[in-house]
Amino acid sequence: MQIIRRWQRSLYKKMVKYNIVTPKVVVLIDGGICSQMHQYLIGKLFENKGYAVVFDLAFYREWGSDLNYRFARNFDLLKAFPYLKMQEASDLEVDVYKQKYYNLGNNTTHKTNDFSFLEKEPPVYLGGYYYLPSTTWLPVFKSIFRLSTSVLDKPNQALYSEIGLCHSSVAVHVRRGDLAVEIPAYGRPATVEYFQSAISYINEKTEESYFYFFSDEPEWVHDELIPCLNLSLDKDCKIVDINGSDRGYMDLFLIANCTHQITSKGTLGKYGALLNDNMHKIVVLYDDEVEHYWRGFFKNPVFL
Numbered sequence: 258m259q260i261i262r263r264w265q266r267s268l269y270k271k272m273v274k275y276n277i278v279t280p281k282v283v284v285l286i287d288g289g290i291c292s293q294m295h296q297y298l299i300g301k302l303f304e305n306k307g308y309a310v311v312f313d314l315a316f317y318r319e320w321g322s323d324l325n326y327r328f329a330r331n332f333d334l335l336k337a338f339p340y341l342k343m344q345e346a347s348d349l350e351v352d353v354y355k356q357k358y359y360n361l362g363n364n365t366t367h368k369t370n371d372f373s374f375l376e377k378e379p380p381v382y383l384g385g386y387y388y389l390p391s392t393t394w395l396p397v398f399k400s401i402f403r404l405s406t407s408v409l410d411k412p413n414q415a416l417y418s419e420i421g422l423c424h425s426s427v428a429v430h431v432r433r434g435d436l437a438v439e440i441p442a443y444g445r446p447a448t449v450e451y452f453q454s455a456i457s458y459i460n461e462k463t464e465e466s467y468f469y470f471f472s473d474e475p476e477w478v479h480d481e482l483i484p485c486l487n488l489s490l491d492k493d494c495k496i497v498d499i500n501g502s503d504r505g506y507m508d509l510f511l512i513a514n515c516t517h518q519i520t521s522k523g524t525l526g527k528y529g530a531l532l533n534d535n536m537h538k539i540v541v542l543y544d545d546e547v548e549h550y551w552r553g554f555f556k557n558p559v560f561l
Contacts, residue, residue, distance in 0.1 A: 262352075265349060266349070266352055266353055266356075270353055270357060273353065273357075273380050279309050279379075280309070280378075280379035280380040281308070281309045281310065281311055281346075281350065281354070281379050281380060282300065282303040282304075282308050282309065282310045282311075282377075282379045282380075282381055282383065283310075283311055283312070283313055283346050283350060283351065283354040283355075283358075283380075283381070283382045283383065283384075284296055284297075284299055284300040284303075284310060284311075284312050284313065284383045285312075285313045285316070285382070285383060285384040285385075286312050286313065286314055286316065286332070286334070287316035287317075287320075287330070288316075288330055289323075289330050289333075289502070289505050289525070290333050290334065290337060290505045290506040290509055290525075290528075291509070291523070291524035291525055291527075291528045292524075293332065293333065293334040294334065294338075294398075294401075294402060294528065295387075295524075296312075297312070297334060297341065297343065297401070298394065298397055298398060298401060299383060299387055299389075300312060300343070300383075301397060301401060302375065302393075302397060303377075303379075308378070308379050309379065310343075310344075311343075311344045311345060311346040311347075311350060312343055312344070312345055312346060313345075313346045313351045313355075313382075313384070314332055314345050314346075315348075315351060316330075317330070317331060317332045323434050323435045323502070324435035324440075325434065325435045327434060327435070328434050328435075328473055328501075328502035328503075329501070329502055329503040330502070331503050333504070333505065333506045336408060336506060337408055337506035337509065337510070338401075338402060338403075338405075338408075339405075339408065340405075341401070351382075354380060354381070354382035355382050355384060357380070357382075358380045358381050358382045359382045359384050360374055360377060360381055360382060360383050360384065360385060361384075361385040362374065362383070362384075362385020362386045362387045363385075363387055363388060364385070364386040364387055364388040364442075365385035365386045368388060372389065372390075372393075374387060375389075375393075388550070390553070391553035391554045392553070394554075395531075395553075395554055398531060399531075402532060403532075404510055404513055404514075404532055406510070408506070408507075408510070409507055409510060410507070412499050413499065413500070413507045413510070413511065416497065416499070416511060417510065417511055417514055420469065420511060420514045420515055421514055423467050423515075423516070424464075424465045424467075425463045425464065425465055425466040425467065425516050425517070426466075426467055426469060426514070426515040426516045426517070427459050427463075427466050427467065427468045427469065427515055427516065427517045427518070427519060428469050428471060428511070428512040428515035428517070428518045428519065428526065428529060429452065429455070429456075429468050429469065429470045429471065429494075429519040429526075430471050430472070430512060430518070430519065430520050430521050430523070430525050430526030430529070431447075431452070431470060431471065431472035431474075431477075431478050431482060431521055432446070432447070432472070432473065432521045432522045432523040432525065432526075433446075433472055433473050433474035433477055434473040434474065434502070436522045436523055442547075443522045443523070443547055444522070444545050444546065444547040444548075445545065446521070446522055447521040447522055447543045449481075449482060449485050451521075451543050451544075451561060452482060452485075452486060452519070453485060453486060454561040455519040455541045455561055456468065456486050456487075456488065456519070458539075458541060458559060458561060459517060459519065459539065459541070462539060463516075463517070463539070466517075467493065467494065467495075468488060468493060468494035468495070468519075469494070469495055469497055469511065469512075469515060470482075470483075470494060470495070470496045470497060471497050471508045471511070471512055471525070471526070472496075473502050475496050475497075475498040478496055479496055483496070497511060505525060508525065509525055509528060509529050509532070510529075510532075511529075512525065512526060512529025512530070513528075513529040513530070513532035513533045514533070515529070515533070516535060516538060517538050517539040517540070517541075518530040518533070518538065518539075518540050518541070519541045520540065520541060520542050520543070521543060522543065522547075522548075527540075527542075527551055527554070530555065531554065531555075536556070539559060540555045540558050540559065541558075541559045541560075541561060542558055542559070542560050542561075543560070543561070544560035544561055548560065
């Protein structure tokens, strides 16, 4: 079997080299819903140039969890945005492209301002992590992704409607899980003091705000965070716990429907804010060097 596999790889490499088959851009997709959106966007940039683009989804068969193996990571992109068109790479394409045409990316081992990967031509395997200037990324994001409540189940549709009727709804994203400790790519986790400052800021700037908490660890929010925030459950706030980490895209839609967003580490709160077209929304971010990258994505973001 291994001999046959090696022969197939060797033959396919030659077919790609001599343009017997169409050379492609193969894009790795991994992680949660926001990572999937970002990596699909990267592929879209190359597709817009006229290149054939396929996506490597092997992560969801071979790993399918966070860094700590605690929380599921499912491929939910087409559940959240069923109108998207994409083609999955074959096992043979992944084997050959990953071995022969791998591109490390500008945000894999460390972040650099080298955007030369955008000039790559097929064949290429985009298997690293990539970041883009907001001026390049944001218009494409806005053109691709739009909300549709039809993807929500009944409990989430009911909550979506409740949020829409709220005078001043505020989504509070509390990322825990594998980012509850310091990670080089994300820095230190947002502190309790940060959430205290963010809640106070929102209350100073708005009237009758109601806070919806979203977290991969709702028990921690209930036991450790809420008691420190001078908020009363039900009266002032609600912990949204109807979606596990395996349905993060539903939390994303609920966050997006809130009037304002308090974000933390990770991207769920930020992507929710970006899907919200309210020009007067308040977006609060944790004030550290890692988060400053997001300054160009929002109008007047608040760093605390």
